[in-house]
Amino acid sequence: MAVEQLFAALPLHYLQHGISKFGAGNVLLAVVVTALMGILADYARMLYLRSKMPPGPLPLPIVGNTFQLPDVKPWFWFEDLSKKYKSPLITVWIGRNPTVWINDAWAANELLDKRAGIYCSRPRMLVFAELGAGQNNLVNMITVSQAQRDRFRVQRKLMHQGVGIQQVKRYRDFQNDESKVVAYDMLTAPEEYVAHFERYATSVVSIIGFGRRVGDPKDPIITEVIKVMHHAADLNVPGKTFPMLLETFPVLAKVPTEFAPWKHGLGSKKRSHRGHDFFYSLAEEANTNPGHDECYSKFLFKEKPKYNLRPQEISALAGNLFGAGSDTSSSTLITAILAMRAFPETLIPAWEELDRVVGSGRSPSFEDDADLPYIRAFVKEVFRWRSVAIIGGQPHAPVQDDYYNGWLIPKSTWVQGNVWAIHHNEKEFPDPDRFNPNRFMKDSPDARPFPGEKGYMTFGWGRRVCSGQALAEQGTWLTVARLVWGFKVEPALDKSGKPIAVDIFDYTNGLNWRPQPFKVSITPRSEEIKQTIIREGEQALADLAQFEGETKYRMSTFYQQN
Template sequence: MDSVRLAATPITPSALVGVFFALFLFAHLHSRGAWNARSRGLPLPPGPRPLPLVGNIFDWPRSYQWTAFRTMAAKYGDVLYFDILGKRMLVLGNPSDILELLDKQSANTSSREHSIIGTLSGHESNLSGMPYGPWWRRNRRELWHEFYPGVVSAYMPAQQKSAHRFLNKLMKSPLKLREHVLFDVDVADDGDELIEMVEASLAWHAEAFIPGKYLVEAVPILAYVPPWVPGATVQKLSIHWRSTVTRVKKEIDRLAKVDTGGKSAVNRMVMRMAGSSEKLLEKDVEEIVRNVAAVAIDGMFSTVQSFFVAMSLYPEVQRKAQAELDAVVGPNRLPNFEDRDTLVYVNALIREALRWQNVLPFALPHKTVEDDEFHGHFIPAGTNILPNVWACMHDPDVYPDPEVFRPERFIRDGKLDFSTAPDPIKFVFGFGRRMCPGRYFALNGLFINIASALHVFAITPPVDENGVGIMVEPQVTDGLLWYV
């Protein structure tokens, strides 16, 4: 029987190219079809044109981002979209857009992106960076218990006492302003470890969470690069950051174990959770206490410093505030909280301090949980949303001459008025479900410290060795958290 020989036809290079092209075309069309179905044909928001693979990595500003984004908004609009190595970023520069997306649609825009920097630094459980969910709500509930409006009045006597202590220390050593500004904590006159920890914590927050600054956030595998490898900057920095976080946690643990009879917030939280019907593990109680106490530590550190800078630059503002204090409070006592409603100019001055150099040029980034639509554009799930608070607070159409410190912009007919210049308080404490629950406590601290300092001191620029005044130039850190 004759055998049958089967001859295999060799595949030519051109045939291989054709096969790969067909597969690529099929995958592309399938992906595009799935995307169109998901987005319902809506376009992404406007922004710089992304490059293949790397997206907008070269368009994302590395320093003073708030001003760079305002410049971009003049070209693309107030809603800017970026894709950085697959990480989606949405920057909002208009107050109405911010309030609509982060307040009215907060059920979908209240989460947080997992931070590789936070994990490297040991700060992964920080309340402000937690994703939205049951554990975040449990932590926030404890913070709200301590600082909701009906409770903060209980802190007023202690805040007033600490303001007097602040004045006394400032009188003894005015050159140590940065140390003394850490109010509501009884620190040593010659410096205290807690001050050092808070300063390090502020520097860490300002540096670590600048969106897009560190490549490791877009390429997580870089987190495993050893710190001794040349160029591993963030790995080296994370060693210092982790040690700072550890020290703060140890200090909070120490305070939690001090029996104050319920007089300290930390002690009250421990007692309240111990008596709660909700059964929590001891380690969970400790973690909640650390998270809540850490959030409350830095207070309005930056704003008080900015106030002193502004008073040295705008003596006429200082004189008007002091004239009001003289008329309302008089020369024989210090201001108290009962004077607050009568001190219209002082309250306007505090608003202007919050606006002029707002603590957070951006609010901490929010993250969408599900796909969304906004003004005819598709917002994919997992998009990080950055509200450009600085741009809102320095919009010349809303706040004329925004670089000028002018409390009068919030006063009309002798009363506080926000009809033409919106109240900065609505913007500087965050948005939606992520709004800072400690804002009432912080505002009380700002009022009593600023009013007391104005009533006692003449705040002037520093002088050189010849007694000649030195012109102060306001300079702030280049990071997510501003401080001078």
């Protein structure tokens, strides 16, 4: 007989008499004892798992190591723990759940690349997925069941058809033109280089996704959408404050958002008066606009019946373009400027190579890549030196129990690659904070073995590698090459004429980090190069005119009910 049935069968007066005789205090004591026994049993489970998993600090009951996390940039702490325990993997408990942090390139390659079939899933993510972008979004999708794996393959296939390795080659013409416009804009407003980079990166993905370019740095698609991305990246850093504290106390997520300020607005399922969200509406608008039949939004609507795409999936796939290519690419270019300013000696061989191969009468093109090995190494070092996705993006999760060096990694555990530690390991990158392109030059004494052919792990691993990798690598190489070819990046001067220093460690705290604002002087290398930039920039604007257009949607007003 069930407990509730047993109690229902007892006379009411008997229950009342029994509770009165037993005493409210004793009932409370029994509840407390039962709760303590439950906590002790759960803690015993934690300690048992800890004995089998990679080493790490002792977790406390219920809260684990949450309140040991540093206030900012926890990837430094994970790196220090790896050194302390002399282990490439360490375990940190977020509440009652363990997170395995990989701090070594070879371990990351073995687990996340070579065993990609095991580490292809995502864990349950309360803040970033369930209360944020959704666990059915390609970026966050769990792939434990066959149905989930099938849907993941559909979304990944569709994303690759938008920004896959072969597809992005079709975008080279307008990506090249937008890059030329960046150099052109640098002539008139070099101090606004951050805005130029954000406009460039956003415009490229907007043309791909929606068939329209972004010509104004103050266009709301930049000022509003990138602001939201920065906010999301800041909120989702592993930490001991809300909203990430919800991962430690998930019961608090059940409180309705309007009564839960600790949720920071997460969990409210916003829809416009039309019943759809922002990116779906942008895609739908692009689908109905004439021309630009190859834009990604039209492709998605064309494939909608074949793959039974839901509006949420179209929204996520279209919106992921911005996440994969706008904020990250612009942040990488800002880092490139910081490297050029802080390590001017690295520009001398770059200028020699560019002057010899390209000259002053034209800027670098994609066809020059094979003849510019130092520029290729320079761009690789930009990716390595201060990787944007500093902890490798979203966590992986094994679909089954796995073992590494005798350590257990339980099924569905959070497994995260600490890109900072991987790219700053003295074994592979001596003097790691020095920007040194020679690390990637063939036969250079500064080169060290590293798993994989690229020499860096900036874009993640395995089946969860960043979908926009090919687009970002293609555009970053061209734009960095053009900036190095065209400009001198020198110290800005204060009011007294003294050089203003830059701090190579002064970065934001978000998951996609970028340098805090810094001042530099950016000037053309020569008058002939300046005239080339003007000529090419004006022609690029003429070529890009076909993509001019407006959208009627603004994120800031989209969800206001009519």
